[in-house]
Amino acid sequence: EYGPVTAVRGISFSVPEGSVFAFLGPNGAGKTTTTEILEGLRRCNQGEVQVLGRDPWTEGRALHLETGVIPQDFHFFEKITAREAVAYYSALFRARPKVDDLLARVALSDKADARFDTLSGGQKQKLGLALALVNDPRICFLDEPTTGLDPHARRAIWEVIRKLRDEGRTVFLTTHYLEEAQLLADRVAIIHHGQIIAEGRPAEIIRTHGGPARLVISGGVPVAEFFRS
Numbered sequence: 001e002y003g004p005v006t007a008v009r010g011i012s013f014s015v016p017e018g019s020v021f022a023f024l025g026p027n028g029a030g031k032t033t034t035t036e037i038l039e040g041l042r043r044c045n046q047g048e049v050q051v052l053g054r055d056p057w058t059e060g061r062a063l064h065l066e067t068g069v070i071p072q073d074f075h076f077f078e079k080i081t082a083r084e085a086v087a088y089y090s091a092l093f094r095a096r097p098k099v100d101d102l103l104a105r106v107a108l109s110d111k112a113d114a115r116f117d118t119l120s121g122g123q124k125q126k127l128g129l130a131l132a133l134v135n136d137p138r139i140c141f142l143d144e145p146t147t148g149l150d151p152h153a154r155r156a157i158w159e160v161i162r163k164l165r166d167e168g169r170t171v172f173l174t175t176h177y178l179e180e181a182q183l184l185a186d187r188v189a190i191i192h193h194g195q196i197i198a199e200g201r202p203a204e205i206i207r208t209h210g211g212p213a214r215l216v217i218s219g220g221v222p223v224a225e226f227f228r229s
Contacts, residue, residue, distance in 0.1 A: 006194060007030050007033040007194055008030040008034055008037075008044075008191075008194045009194045009195055010047075010195065011030075011034065011191070011194075012196070013189050013196060013199060015170060015187075016170075016186065016187065017138075017170050018165065018168045018169070018170055019170060019171070019187065020161060020164075020165050020171040020173060020184050020185045020186050021170070021171065021172050021185060021186065021187050022173045022174075022175055022180070022184065022185035022187070022188045022189070022202075023035070023172065023173065023174045023175070023188075023189055023191060024174075024175055024181045024189065024190045024191070025174075025176060025190060025191040026176055026192070027176060029191045029192050029193065029194065030191050030193075030194040030195075031143070031144070031176075031191060032072055032143055032144075034174075034191070035141055035174055037049055037056065038056055038141065039067065039069055039141055040056030040059075040060030040063060040064070043057045044057075051063055051067070051139065052066055052067075052138060052139065065093070065135060066135075066138045066139065067138070067139050067141060068131075068132030068134075068135065068137035068139070068140040068141070069132055069140070069141045069143075070125070070129060070131075070132050070140075070141070070142045070143060071143055072144050072147070072174075074124060074125065074128040076116045076124075076127070077116060079115055079116070080115065080116055081112065081113050081114060081115055081116070082103060082108055082111050082112050082113070082114055082116070082123075082127050082130070083099055083103065083112040085127060085130075086099045086102055086103065086127075086130055086131065086134060087099055089134045090134050093134055093135040095134050095135050097133075097134055097136070099112075100112065102133060102134065103130055105130070105133065106126040106129045106130045106133075106160050107126060107156060107159075107160070108127060108130060111123055111127075120153065121149050121150075121153060122150070122152070122153025122154075122156055122157065125146070125153070125157055126156065126160065128145070129142075129157070129160050133164075138169060138170060139169065139170040139171070139172065140170070140172070141172045142161070142172070143174045144174050144176070145157055145161075145173070146158070146175070146177070146180065147175075147176075154180075158180070158183065158184060161173065161184055162184065165186075173185065181202060182202045185202055186201070187199070187200065187202075188200065188201070188202050188205055190205070
């Protein structure tokens, strides 16, 4: 709850291990609040939450050793290089991954010595993925990792997410892109105004809740002129 506003109300779902679970909804639906509760960054007012068998709020320290996170707005020190960023994160976790191998996994080897402030939006998100993998996590929380990226950069991030699933990792992905959920997810939950209104496999949801689309053009603009503009 945020004062008088209840961001999430009475939701319930489970995420199969080793799968991609998409949490789909428009901006302000409650996706980030739910993700922060699962990550142990925010305490829920009611109910019970378990991630890998632990309460994220009371056992967050132990849980963080097994989870990787990309926040909705990923930022880092502007003057640090991609290679230095991975080495820095590794020291925080007392992990010893091979830095160059980790950058290669997210297709960022060619930018290893580039400073953060020179990276494109897609390259910054790739670096975020590399940092999320430093501690070899069992589950990754990716909060709208492709928002604002061009189509090429989005596809590159999708490929990394597929690789994570192929490695047996669990991915909790928030998105407001329907096609992203359809292409990547094993299961989808749709949240709207803080409540889950549908959950299941993408094909099941489309079959059950999909329907014909209708385009309505108002304002007296001729149809031919509308499509030329």
